[in-house]
Amino acid sequence: MDGLRTWDQYATRWAGLHGGVDPRTSSATVASWLRMSYRVGRLLARIKVRPSLLTTLGLVCNALVLYVTAQHSFWPIVAAVLVVLSGVMDSLDGAVAVITNRVTRLGYVYDSVADRLGEAAWVGALWLIGVPGWLAVLVGGLAWLHEYIRARATAAGMAEIGVVTLGERPSRLILIVVGLVLSGVSGLIAIDLPAGAATVVAAIFVLLGVVGLIQLVATIQTALTAPQRRR
Template structure:
């Protein structure tokens, strides 16, 4: 599939959003995903294989942190989250580039995303974050995606709004927290848990803000 055809198909799956009109970072990421997705497609690697690889990386985060502990486990966890996020962007690219987009694949990808985020928050809990905060952050993420899915079922044809609580934001918060915590520990060891707790608190606040944005957009779309 050529670049223009890929953009047209990708845009159709993302509420009509054209990545060529987006920021340099977004355009660059979509182009990179297209090229790598096309390469994987030529190697006959299926979108589901990439999805499962990304989920496996996510599930490995709490295992690594539980076994290695801080600071090495936290740094390794940050790397795993980054790799998982990369895989998450590539499964869709493979599907679009090879013309293998399916409704089942869309559902599997969404389920894998939610399970992956639950694994990240489990890792934060293992590293000392209060359980109630980790659960609240996970619930906020789930509600954010559930609201959009139900709105689509009710007839909303677009994504509603690109909020401050989207998945890339969750990835950024998780990676930043896991990287800053071991650095803070070099100064004061007790700061490890503090930094991780602040990261999850920011995650939760962004989900709440995103829910407010998305609720307003859904109300306008379905009014």
């Protein structure tokens, strides 16, 4: 035995850390992604890669997004690849932590801070492409508010994740990747097209963010106002 958690042990622990969402009973897409993360994470765990290193690598990828996007032309496509890599690192750091039983409160805080800094870089990238400043700030504000409200609800006693909204981090990651790719492709056609493409994606970002907040607030209101069961 190598001392690492099996898939079933990993899935049980992962569910406990994510509001009861069990990878074994999730949708095919989510289950496949998490099983892949488990397999790669197990390999990384065997060669002694620490979760914090993966978190740092993801943060570096997101920091490079700003520099690469600023080069304009086709470079936003490269930035999109960096965003995808940061998402992979974000999944693998948690996988390694669970597999090796190294889930710590400090690691949780570091991972959350890295996620918020990474998303700030995404917003900065949209602004560099040409999205109006007020719209870029709104995109970032909605993302931050979504995470803040859920964190406060959890602190107030909401035991489960509540609802998977349209404004979750995976949705935000997919949108920023689409926006960067469209900007890079359109930049090869005409110099003024990237700003318009990125602005359209940012507007969709805001729409999903607002809908996601409505979903989240409604679920939290129900969860925190429902009478508690007596034991």
